[in-house]
Amino acid sequence: MLKKVLLLTSAAMLTACGSPEAEIDRPDADNTLDVATEMMTDTDADTVVMMSQSFPVMNTSGAEIGTVTVSDQSAGGVTVTLDVTAITAGAHAVHFHETGRCDGPDFTSAGGHYNPMGNNHGFDADAPNPHAGDMPNVEAPQSGVVQTVIENERVSLSPREGMAPLFDANGTAFIIHADADDYVSQPTGAAGSRIACAVIAP
Ligand SMILES: [Cu+2]
Structure with a gap:
């Protein structure tokens, strides 16, 4: 790895x-x-221990299509740097899911959204209080190459007060979906199937 x-x-x-x-x-x-x-x-x-680590991203055939790099931010939360290819053009939901297992081809082994606080899904719900794993959609161009940076203020790599740890007992997974997250539908955002997955574990 x-x-x-x-x-x-x-x-x-x-x-x-x-x-x-x-x-x-x-x-x-x-x-x-x-x-x-x-x-x-x-x-x-x-001492403030900040970690940055890259993880391979797999498609549904098990082929590596790039990396996702997660970096702790000094103010809390993480920066997620996504660098992948062969993504169909359009908007795609991305989330951290609750289990660090990427068994193809459907990646259901990753479980639901990472949500240790039992919050509601999405940023546009009646009472927005998003899952720890919720993040804004990413846009893929015609080339299929997605190179983008996403902020998540609710999770951390190195253990931090008030942050959901990505390196918990069973790890977590970074998932890219076929469709966009509508930020409202419970509990998934109606984001469609899972097209890519990365195990987030030490
Ligand atoms: Cu998801």
Whole structure:
């Protein structure tokens, strides 16, 4: 599987490590140990672990048609970068589904929308409170090449307070549907069959 993991620490932490004060004011061995301990404590408090990982996207025949890259955002939520080919022209629903299994050709193994909070589907429902896995439709041109970036403010790769974890016990799946999501119909958005799938798991 194609994997890319990016770990970032906060700028504040790096600044503290590079401070010349620590070297000038604490030259002896005992104090050096104190500084090291402080740094470790600071690391625990200040480090923000953000992950970015790419996953292969399969069509209903099991052929790889591209990748989906999920990247944690510092403010919470993720950026989903989709780079796939051979998608029929028009609007297509995309969602995270509840189980990280992409058994073709119908991908029903991925289960329903990822919705650990028990919300309503869609952005245009009577009381919009979308599933964690709900996202805006993507538009495929005649070429069938879809290269687009989608925001999802409700999920995360690295565990985050208030975010639904994509890497839960059974993983999740990124699904592309044959039709557009109407953002209203419960619980699927009337998006039609599943035409592509990526397992989202560590
Ligand atoms: Cu779906």
